[in-house]
Amino acid sequence: MRHSDVTLDNxxxxxxxxxxxxxxxAHPAYxxxxxxxxxxxxxxxxxxxxxxxxLEYCLGCERCDVACPNQVNVAELIIEAKGRxxxxxxxxxxxxxxxxxxxxxxGLSILPQLTDRILAMxxxxxxxxxxxxxxxxxxxxxxxxxxxxxxxSGKAGAERVMFYLGCSMRYNEQSLGQACFDLxxxxxxxxxxxxxxxCGYPALANGDITEARRRVRTNLDELYxxxxxxxxxxxxxxxxxxxLKSGFTSQLGDDPALAAKARQVEESVYDLGEYLMGLxxxxxxxxxxxxxxHGVLAYHSPxxxxxxxxxxxxYHLLRLVPGLQVQDLNxxxxxxxxxxGFKQEKYEVSMKVGSRLxxxxxxxxxxxxxxxCPTCRMQMTHGxxxxxxxxxxxxxxxxxxxxxxxx
Amino acid sequence: xxxxxxxxVVERLGQGYVARDIALPQxxxxxxxxxxxxxxxxxxxxxxxxxxxxxxxxxxxxxxILLPACLGQHSNHSDLLIFAAEVGKPIGEMTTLPPSxxxxxxxxxxxxxxxxxxxxxxxxYPLAGLEIENGVCHGVSVAVPGRxxxxxxxxxxxxxxxxxxxxxxxxxxxADHLLRPLDGQGNVMLKGLTLAGALLAAGNGxxxxxxxxxxxxxxxxxxxxxx
Numbered sequence: 001m002r003h004s005d006v007t008l009d010n011x012x013x014x015x016x017x018x019x020x021x022x023x024x025x026a027h028p029a030y031x032x033x034x035x036x037x038x039x040x041x042x043x044x045x046x047x048x049x050x051x052x053x054x055l056e057y058c059l060g061c062e063r064c065d066v067a068c069p070n071q072v073n074v075a076e077l078i079i080e081a082k083g084r085x086x087x088x089x090x091x092x093x094x095x096x097x098x099x100x101x102x103x104x105x106x107g108l109s110i111l112p113q114l115t116d117r118i119l120a121m122x123x124x125x126x127x128x129x130x131x132x133x134x135x136x137x138x139x140x141x142x143x144x145x146x147x148x149x150x151x152x153s154g155k156a157g158a159e160r161v162m163f164y165l166g167c168s169m170r171y172n173e174q175s176l177g178q179a180c181f182d183l184x185x186x187x188x189x190x191x192x193x194x195x196x197x198x199c200g201y202p203a204l205a206n207g208d209i210t211e212a213r214r215r216v217r218t219n220l221d222e223l224y225x226x227x228x229x230x231x232x233x234x235x236x237x238x239x240x241x242x243x244l245k246s247g248f249t250s251q252l253g254d255d256p257a258l259a260a261k262a263r264q265v266e267e268s269v270y271d272l273g274e275y276l277m278g279l280x281x282x283x284x285x286x287x288x289x290x291x292x293x294h295g296v297l298a299y300h301s302p303x304x305x306x307x308x309x310x311x312x313x314x315y316h317l318l319r320l321v322p323g324l325q326v327q328d329l330n331x332x333x334x335x336x337x338x339x340x341g342f343k344q345e346k347y348e349v350s351m352k353v354g355s356r357l358x359x360x361x362x363x364x365x366x367x368x369x370x371x372x373c374p375t376c377r378m379q380m381t382h383g384x385x386x387x388x389x390x391x392x393x394x395x396x397x398x399x400x401x402x403x404x405x406x407x
Numbered sequence: 408x409x410x411x412x413x414x415x416v417v418e419r420l421g422q423g424y425v426a427r428d429i430a431l432p433q434x435x436x437x438x439x440x441x442x443x444x445x446x447x448x449x450x451x452x453x454x455x456x457x458x459x460x461x462x463x464x465x466x467x468x469x470x471x472i473l474l475p476a477c478l479g480q481h482s483n484h485s486d487l488l489i490f491a492a493e494v495g496k497p498i499g500e501m502t503t504l505p506p507s508x509x510x511x512x513x514x515x516x517x518x519x520x521x522x523x524x525x526x527x528x529x530x531x532y533p534l535a536g537l538e539i540e541n542g543v544c545h546g547v548s549v550a551v552p553g554r555x556x557x558x559x560x561x562x563x564x565x566x567x568x569x570x571x572x573x574x575x576x577x578x579x580x581x582a583d584h585l586l587r588p589l590d591g592q593g594n595v596m597l598k599g600l601t602l603a604g605a606l607l608a609a610g611n612g613x614x615x616x617x618x619x620x621x622x623x624x625x626x627x628x629x630x631x632x633x634x
Contacts, residue, residue: 015506018442019480025446029435066531245553267554309551311527330522355450356481 011038017064022333026352033064037074059337061303083209098339099206105171135347157190162226168374273313292324298366302373314391331360336379358383411475429461444477459493476500476509544600562625566604
């Protein structure tokens with residue numbers, strides 16, 4: 001029995017979920033998580049037809065789950081309903097592709113320079129908007145041929161971790177991946193890259209539950225090999241982290257043979273910031289930081305950091321660097337929500353949701369905006385014009401390393 | 408606006424009050440609610456100016472304005488002073504049916520203030536247990552995704568509601584004058600732990616006052632321990 005089966009009747013209709021929903025702040029017609037989740041679920045379970053296009057507008061930020069005083073799994077109920085939601089053919093086709101970033105990455109990284117040039121052309125953007133419903137206002141990140149998937153630290157460390165790349169690091173942000181490995185190496189941690197593929201979260205967010213289950217089922221076996229040897233799994237992406245910490249049991253938990261394995265894997269997953277903070281608390285983090293030469297940096301904590309129950313680990317890690325001025329923006333959801341902001345019909349809502357964050361960045365007038373989540377960074381730069389980076393890169397630079405992107 | 412009837416309120420308040428309506432444009436034809444006005448108030452400066460102008464006209468002959476609480480989920484004291492200056496009258500807000508925008512705002516402002524001071528919040532997950540060693544509570548364990556997270560603390564205020572006996576086996580349901588849990592023999596069960604809220608007695612009023620008292624008690628115990 002899923003957790004949501006147990007908690008459905010706990011909904012008191014207090015509307016706390018609605019009050020924190022980022023979409024409700026931007027789209028007054030959006031009925032909100034209370035209605036789309038527990039209210040309609042009772043009808044859905046009676047077999048009554050209550051499908052709604054509004055289900056597609058849920059960002060999957062899971063702020064509703066955290067806000068609920070009675071532990072109703074509002075977001076999980078909406079995700080399950082999304083999986084049964086019927087879409088027009090073209091939207092279904094687009095979402096089928098967006099649900100598979102690894103497949104997209106594999107295809108687009110065959111000839112990456114050519115791909116990047118074609119994707120950046122105005123004509124391509126207009127055509128994609130008209131045919132596939134990808135927002136013409138958006139730019140795709142640059143693609144690279146995968147180069148990190150066989151990485152293994154050259155020298156043995158005091159501890160070994162299995163690093164989970166995620167699709168963004170595998171196909172787009174390889175210099176960030178290298179920075180993360182080097183950062184762990186600075187504290188004597190040996191890194192091996194996991195062969196596990198996409199975490200399955202994009203599939204869940206796009207209502208493709210079959211694909212999400214396929215992804216977690218494949219990854220479970222791969223990650224379990226490391227867990228059996230007592231190795232921790234570390235990821236630098238908060239959405240991958242959220243999925244790896246809860247997606248196995250939520251998607252496979254009905255199968256008793258897999259449930260125990262799923263729980264063991266989930267217990268072994270760490271966000272990179274969480275892992276480094278753990279080292280800091282044990283006095284094992286290398287803190288030989290050089291004084292910072294940066295101006296003010298603006299930090300945004302992604303929604304999926306809060307839903308993991310983490311406490312801004314990167315914000316606290318960066319504050320260990322002498323002279324580094326980090327301002328916590330605390331301005332809610334960025335509105336990008338992975339692939340949500342790429343959809344033409346959702347672009348305006350995505351930007352409206354992010355407007356509070358853009359204003360906060362403008363007020364801070366920082367040299368750089370920082371966040372762990374790759375699509376949050378994309379949105380921050382798109383909405384504010386301020387360049388954005390992962391905090392791991394700044395922490396590595398604090399050891400006196402050069403900017404990895406130019407090295 | 409749904410959930411607020413100004414005539415009903417005036418009837419209850421008695422003489423000296425008049426009910427006035429102002430018309431504000433709807434978005435996408437959606438009827439106004441306290442929450443959607445508050446969200447728009449936060450987001451849209453043109454809407455705030457229009458609202459101030461309409462209120463100024465509607466209350467030209469009044470000394471003060473009472474509104475259903477809807478002036479933003481995130482507006483701070485200075486935002487509200489600026490708005491009142493634009494309206495030209497002091498403004499008060501009255502709570503509506505849940506969610507109360509005034510309560511949400513107070514919560515958001517307090518949390519933002521504490522976050523700036525370095526306080527961290529782990530919300531939305533149940534308490535898995537208390538970390539106890541040699542009769543002293545050293546922290547709590549929270550059931551976050553992945554694995555339970557241990558949070559160590561010099562003082563713990565337990566306010567987990569009326570169904571918390573599983574967390575405190577052997578607790579008599581009573582507390583001493585410092586709000587520390589007592590066992591069946593009337594002895595203090597644990598050091599470093601103070602109780603508050605509906606766990607002690609039912610009722611929201613008690614929850615707030617006992618929360619304050621528990622915080623003071625925890626602080627006093629902490630200071631006496633340090634001394």
